[in-house]
Amino acid sequence: MDENGVLSPRTRSGPPWAALLAVVAAALIWSTSFAVTKVVLKNVPPMTIGAIRFSAAALVLAFLVRLQKGWRPAGRRSALAMGGAGLLGITAYFGLENIGVDMATAADAAVIVAAFPIITVILEVAVHREWPSLTRVLGMVLAVGGVWLIVRQSASAGGAHRLLGDIILLVAGVAWAAYNVVARRTSAGYSPLTITYYQTVAGALGFVLVSPLEFRDWAMPTTVDVGMLAFLAVMCSIAAFVLYNYGLREVTSSTAVNVLNLVPVFGLVSAVVVTGESVGVVQGVGCLIVIAGVVLGAQARRRPARTTHREPTEVSLQQHELEPK
Numbered sequence: 548m549d550e551n552g553v554l555s556p557r558t559r560s561g562p563p564w565a566a567l568l569a570v571v572a573a574a575l576i577w578s579t580s581f582a583v584t585k586v587v588l589k590n591v592p593p594m595t596i597g598a599i600r601f602s603a604a605a606l607v608l609a610f611l612v613r614l615q616k617g618w619r620p621a622g623r624r625s626a627l628a629m630g631g632a633g634l635l636g637i638t639a640y641f642g643l644e645n646i647g648v649d650m651a652t653a654a655d656a657a658v659i660v661a662a663f664p665i666i667t668v669i670l671e672v673a674v675h676r677e678w679p680s681l682t683r684v685l686g687m688v689l690a691v692g693g694v695w696l697i698v699r700q701s702a703s704a705g706g707a708h709r710l711l712g713d714i715i716l717l718v719a720g721v722a723w724a725a726y727n728v729v730a731r732r733t734s735a736g737y738s739p740l741t742i743t744y745y746q747t748v749a750g751a752l753g754f755v756l757v758s759p760l761e762f763r764d765w766a767m768p769t770t771v772d773v774g775m776l777a778f779l780a781v782m783c784s785i786a787a788f789v790l791y792n793y794g795l796r797e798v799t800s801s802t803a804v805n806v807l808n809l810v811p812v813f814g815l816v817s818a819v820v821v822t823g824e825s826v827g828v829v830q831g832v833g834c835l836i837v838i839a840g841v842v843l844g845a846q847a848r849r850r851p852a853r854t855t856h857r858e859p860t861e862v863s864l865q866q867h868e869l870e871p872k
Contacts, residue, residue, distance in 0.1 A: 566797030569790040570806045576787040578813035580779060587775045591768055592761040593645035594754055599776050601637060601751035604784035608744040615738065621745065628733035629742055630749030636726030637750025642757065643719035650712025659716040661694035664805040664844070667724035671801055674728050683801065686844030689836055690808040696833025697811050727800035730792065739793040747784065805844035812837050
């Protein structure tokens, strides 16, 4: 890493196991966020949760990112690009997801989220011309089927706005897929901590701008709420995003998103371990199918080199230093 917090180029060889494990770890952390957010929602509205959660995370990251040796702010273009990714992956995605989940059923939400890798593949083909292998597509289909088996018992008729909720969830999927594609294009050369910092600042700003619309529902959070919000900020908004951004440096966007289908598996396991809930045979089979689908999806080759976007060389890093700050 140089004095700007920019990583030196390196040669990639062999399977990206570290990157895959980082994404798995992010999925494990994010699997806890649903239950935590559900508790906080009793007293704090969704957009306000986002504003508090990501603003606190941005403050912590502002301190941590400056601990990097010789760190300097990114150039204006790079900062805006990473911030744009943050608006997509934080403000747009989490805001739309909260609204969609509230209107649709839990089963709808889980299955639609499991289909996000397919949306991401479409964007990858359109933007990067990266065609998925048959193995990866099969893995995605298996993961969707496994998620459905896990959550099928939570399906219900739903409310009057169920269809609208499903549509909003699909739009959230487009936002998340766009975040993954944009993040890959804009973050090469920067450390995961630096990337997460700029993304989180932009995402927090987006939530701060929209959260006043909920002022009628504002109330003083309880001590438990404060603790839950701290967990969401530190673990789900900092640790998980740093791990996920690290993974995106090495694996394709659709592969990373497909790994996130482990979230309901981790959620089911935690329910068994923490609350002692029982798991049916169908749910157990669903977990195995999801794991098989994720493993198949991860067998794809690393992302191919692109002539339109290269990692920084010595010359490009010198040019980077001349960017307006």
